[in-house]
Amino acid sequence: MASSPDSTSPKPTFTYPTNYTFPHHRLQRVMKDSSKTPIVLVACGSFSPVTYLHLRMFEMAKDYVRQNTDFEIVGGYLSPVSEEYKKAGLLNAAHRVAMCTLASEETSTWLTVDPWEAFQSYQRTAVVLDHFDFEINTILGGVKTAEGEARNVKVMLLAGSDLIGTMSEPGVWSYRDLDHILGRYGCLIVERAGTDMDQATDSLARWRHNIHIIPQLIQNDVSSTKVRLFLRRGLSVRYLLPNPVVDYIEDRGLYQDEAPTEKGKERRDSISTPKKDVPSAS
Numbered sequence: 680m681a682s683s684p685d686s687t688s689p690k691p692t693f694t695y696p697t698n699y700t701f702p703h704h705r706l707q708r709v710m711k712d713s714s715k716t717p718i719v720l721v722a723c724g725s726f727s728p729v730t731y732l733h734l735r736m737f738e739m740a741k742d743y744v745r746q747n748t749d750f751e752i753v754g755g756y757l758s759p760v761s762e763e764y765k766k767a768g769l770l771n772a773a774h775r776v777a778m779c780t781l782a783s784e785e786t787s788t789w790l791t792v793d794p795w796e797a798f799q800s801y802q803r804t805a806v807v808l809d810h811f812d813f814e815i816n817t818i819l820g821g822v823k824t825a826e827g828e829a830r831n832v833k834v835m836l837l838a839g840s841d842l843i844g845t846m847s848e849p850g851v852w853s854y855r856d857l858d859h860i861l862g863r864y865g866c867l868i869v870e871r872a873g874t875d876m877d878q879a880t881d882s883l884a885r886w887r888h889n890i891h892i893i894p895q896l897i898q899n900d901v902s903s904t905k906v907r908l909f910l911r912r913g914l915s916v917r918y919l920l921p922n923p924v925v926d927y928i929e930d931r932g933l934y935q936d937e938a939p940t941e942k943g944k945e946r947r948d949s950i951s952t953p954k955k956d957v958p959s960a961s
């Protein structure tokens with residue numbers, strides 16, 4: 680681990696991967712509408728592999744934000760989880776970061792991959808959001824309005840409803856972290872087939888003002904688990920993922936081995952039966 684970047688500001692105690700610099704080449708540094716609140720969307724997850732649904736979440740959020748809020752999105756980040764997360768089917772960090780980079784750089788003009796989380800020890804989501812807040816607001820100084828006034832950027836978690844559902848499950852998240860994530864930052868939740876949204880958000884009612892629910896108007900149930908299953912069975916995954924990601928996987932023969940921990944899950948998530956396919960990290 681290297682030490683944190685140079686700054687005269689007080690430094691929180693983050694750890695950093697070697698040679699890390701925060702990627703901000705696509706961060707919009709000047710706001711289009713100064714009457715709005717600038718936000719950055721951060722999607723945390725395995726991305727093993729990244730699918731069109733992961734990317735689509737950002738587009739759904741963009742439409743939702745434009746139509747329903749006073750926010751202005753100034754950036755969107757995918758933050759692949761550390762290898763230490765030890766979830767079934769989790770490929771090594773280098774492959775997942777490479778695939779997310781291909782997907783974001785080649786299919787979008789505004790999405791970026793931040794490898795900070797992937798290339799080090801496991802970091803809780805609350806800490807990941809603190810990292811973004813620190814890099815964007817403390818190190819970069821936030822964004823500016825067209826008139827040149829500096830503005831702090833509100834960092835927000837972007838997630839599917841299965842992830843928010845785990846926030847009501849005992850023992851998965853600490854109350855302190857939930858309060859930090861949903862109270863201080865806030866989140867945008869994309870509906871996902873198989874998750875009861877009311878059930879998922881019931882126990883989070885105290886942070887309701889900071890939780891935005893985005894309906895999925897075109898149901899798309901693609902998941903990384905199903906993609907891995909297809910690959911193991913030699914089935915095509917083209918048009919479920921961006922082409923450069925499919926090529927990356929095929930060129931390297933990735934996801935051919937059956938991870939032992941996925942056997943039981945494969946039985947539950949039969950390809951022909953569309954239903955909830957939400958794994959829990961082992």
Ligand SMILES: Nc1ncnc2c1ncn2[C@@H]1O[C@H](COP(=O)(O)OP(=O)(O)OP(=O)(O)O)[C@@H](O)[C@H]1O
Pocket residue numbers: 722723724725726727732733736768837838839840841842869870871872899900901902903904905956957958
């Ligand atoms: N089809 C989908 N609809 C809505 N949200 C989704 C969908 N697929 C993934 N997400 C969201 O994307 C984020 C990253 O998820 P993750 O990488 O775990 O993908 P996944 O497809 O659920 O993976 P796996 O099948 O390996 O569990 C999570 O917040 C998850 O809820």
Ligand SMILES: O=C(O)c1ccc[n+]([C@@H]2O[C@H](COP(=O)([O-])O)[C@@H](O)[C@H]2O)c1
Pocket residue numbers: 723724725759760764766802803804805842845851852853856958959960
């Ligand atoms: O911070 C936590 O306590 C926490 C608890 C459960 C899950 N997460 C994060 O949720 C993300 C998606 O998890 P998963 O299992 O749905 O792939 C991943 O980035 C985890 O780090 C985070």
